[in-house]
Amino acid sequence: MLWVCLWFLWFALVGGAVSITYHRMLAHRAFRARPWFRYTLVVLAATAGPPIQWASNHRRHHRYVDQEGDPHSPIQDGFWWAHCGWYLGRREPWLCLLFALSGPFRLIIDPFLWPSLEAMERVPQDLGKDRGLVFLSQHSVHRGMILLHLLPVVGFCWALGWPGLLIAWASAVFFYNLGDGVNSFGHLYGERDPANAGEARDTWWLALLTFGEGWHGFHHAHPRSPRMGPFDFGWWAIWVFDRIGLIEARRPEQGQQGERQHA
Numbered sequence: 001m002l003w004v005c006l007w008f009l010w011f012a013l014v015g016g017a018v019s020i021t022y023h024r025m026l027a028h029r030a031f032r033a034r035p036w037f038r039y040t041l042v043v044l045a046a047t048a049g050p051p052i053q054w055a056s057n058h059r060r061h062h063r064y065v066d067q068e069g070d071p072h073s074p075i076q077d078g079f080w081w082a083h084c085g086w087y088l089g090r091r092e093p094w095l096c097l098l099f100a101l102s103g104p105f106r107l108i109i110d111p112f113l114w115p116s117l118e119a120m121e122r123v124p125q126d127l128g129k130d131r132g133l134v135f136l137s138q139h140s141v142h143r144g145m146i147l148l149h150l151l152p153v154v155g156f157c158w159a160l161g162w163p164g165l166l167i168a169w170a171s172a173v174f175f176y177n178l179g180d181g182v183n184s185f186g187h188l189y190g191e192r193d194p195a196n197a198g199e200a201r202d203t204w205w206l207a208l209l210t211f212g213e214g215w216h217g218f219h220h221a222h223p224r225s226p227r228m229g230p231f232d233f234g235w236w237a238i239w240v241f242d243r244i245g246l247i248e249a250r251r252p253e254q255g256q257q258g259e260r261q262h263a
């Protein structure tokens with residue numbers, strides 16, 4: 001039981017770090033963190049991809065949302081492309097489904113699907129001048145961070161044997177698809193925020209399971225707000241980090257103080 005608790009705690013740390021670090025801090029500059037804390041969070045979030053590449057790709061998603069140029073729009077390119085086909089550059093549903101079911105193997109496959117810094121068309125200036133971030137975005141360094149993430153997977157399976165492998169597989173499939181679901185479901189189902197240029201939507205159940213990321217309609221309407229919605233675990237963590245002096249958060253955008261817009 002202790003192992004299972006530790007396993008889900010690790011998922012929570014990684015999932016929360018992707019939301020608050022890669023998404024809110026790097027892609028949208030919603031807060032600034034002390035360097036040691038920033039890089040620690042980046043190491044925790046590394047399963048999502050190399051930090052600069054991830055943040056640049058996400059900024060592109062906001063710039064061209066649901067139009068030509070959006071790297072993963074279900075409106076432009078269909079569900080499977082937006083869900084996970086865009087990683088592979090392939091549209092065949094069977095291949096996307098296989099990838100979506102690959103679970104812990106995503107840790108090994110995904111790092112090879114991101115471009116190197118040198119191969120990127122343009123590195124955003126604010127990210128490119130952060131030397132620590134540039135270092136962590138090098139393919140070799142990023143793969144080193146992934147090796148660190150493989151340790152808990154191997155340890156868990158080693159400790160629990162076949163049942164451990166089964167739990168690891170099922171939970172990894174579940175959590176990877178939740179993250180990818182923000183790009184696919186998050187632009188197809190739920191309440192659309194009228195202030196939003198694209199088709200992004202608010203989905204309460206997705207928000208509960210993704211540290212607030214499911215408030216995707218509101219997020220597209222207010223991308224620089226550190227808070228995305230009423231039950232936003234990511235924002236709660238940011239609030240605590242802000243209070244104890246580890247980060248300096250922007251004020252949530254006007255209209256986000258209450259829950260009116262999410263009623």
Ligand SMILES: [Zn+2]
Pocket residue numbers: 061182183186187200216220
């Ligand atoms: Zn979106």
Ligand SMILES: [Zn+2]
Pocket residue numbers: 023027028058062219223
């Ligand atoms: Zn965003």
